[in-house]
Amino acid sequence: MAQVLVWAEHDGAVLKDATRSAVIAAAQLGTVHVLVAGAGVDGVAQVASAIAGVDKVLVADDAAYAHGLAENVAPLIVGLMADYDAFLAPATTTGKNIAPRVAALLDVAQISEILSVEGPRTFTRPIYAGNAIATVESSDAKLVITVRGTAFAKAGDGGPASIETVSATGDTGQSSFIGAETAASERPELTSARVVVSGGRALKDAATFEQVLFPLADRLQAAVGASRAAVDAGFAPNDCQVGQTGKIVAPEVYLAVGISGAIQHLAGMKDSKTIVAINKDEDAPIFQIADIGLVADLFEAVPALTASL
């Protein structure tokens, strides 16, 4: 049975759900160990050890891993990979930053953003912004894979797995963390929310975007997203962007408000379970993939909708 090492995505305090999806994918390949690398990550390790299907948690606790710097983390993973057949990371910005560095050091090809496990070495993955799905088989000795979280279920909790400390590989000194600007929000996180309300350029400006969309999102306990056009126009911050070049989301219900449905946007949300579109242009491409469509002026329809919920 293959031994699989999974990268735990966390912010130092909270284990991200994307890890749970990677565990589901990893369990289809073999025995799952989870690597928690960071500084002061005992709490994260405890949470990881409670995930169903996890056999063991490896903890690398060192200041060098505090911000997930690829230059410091990759040598740690490469060292551990002597004992594993596959390395899986969630396809988050952290996973995408680290996994190819690991793959190159192991001299193996990486398989990016898998959607399914078809066999011990065979996977499906999206190409051309999800306009085609490729079935890919690896001939390498070891597998390095990133996992698209929205394509897999999230592992729940189970029995506690054992926790083992691994020794740190140190700071390469090549890069250092200067600072971060994180967007604080009381709403659910975009990539894990059950309902997403997204707005497009039709919302006119940032103030209108907030006035029209936020009350509806709050009523539905939804996360707020935006099309690239709306983000580029400054209506919403970058981290709200849903699309090929933004976040990939697949909530139970995706409400697209005043969004035309450019290929770029569809690539990020078309795997949502139910897509609802409100747009006054009945020929907007978004209606071709919407399960429920309402042709209406959003400035009348959205406040009316918010009021009747």
Added chain:
Amino acid sequence: MKILVPVKRVLDYNVKPRVKADGTGVDLANVKMSINPFDEIAVEEAVRLKEQGIASEVVVVSIGPAKAQEVLRSALAMGADRAILVQSDSEVEPLGVAKILQVIADDETPDLILLGKQAIDDDSNQVGQMLAALLGRPQGTFASKLVVEGDHVLVTREVDGGLETLRLALPAIVTTDLRLNAPRYASLPNIMKAKSKPLAIKTPEDYGVDVAPRLRVSKVAEPAVRGVGIRVADVDGLVAKLKELGVA
């Protein structure tokens, strides 16, 4: 400082990809091909650094078919100084591309390597990180801002929760995200000038790199088609549907 910018020729981003009927890939016959948009941003950034007097030379390189000369000429028209085409008629996987670029970087010794975060055809998002690993250099991926300061570079990265800034020791590898800049249109005089700029043609064998594929693509298929949706007449109809879905 010298900047190396790898660029890829890909299906133009405005063209809707069509999967071939036999499931062997996406149909690229007689469709518009262009420079990968993220790579175009990398070229723009390199040329701006040259205009600011920070960079002294911008070298662009592409690995692909003979026709990839077109994207190299576009980059030269934007202001790059010279180009290298590593000609290969078969698809070279990201690891092979990174290995060729490693040898070129060893020859050229650039202070900064700037490239797109991903190509919009295979969407792999690997080459920059792999190249950084092979060269043993720091990496700044998904850059939306780049400031060169002496022997290091400050890179602001677009990450899941917002932005983060890293300090990388030069030489470094930086991959570009959309908001780093808006690439210029090349002027006609610059397009003419680009025709006479040097463009060297090489092969993977010239660099002694084995680019045999590690992955076998057994099938390329259209994504599952969604069922036909319904239209509701008014807001009340929509409310009823949302209630059925259990979200209202």
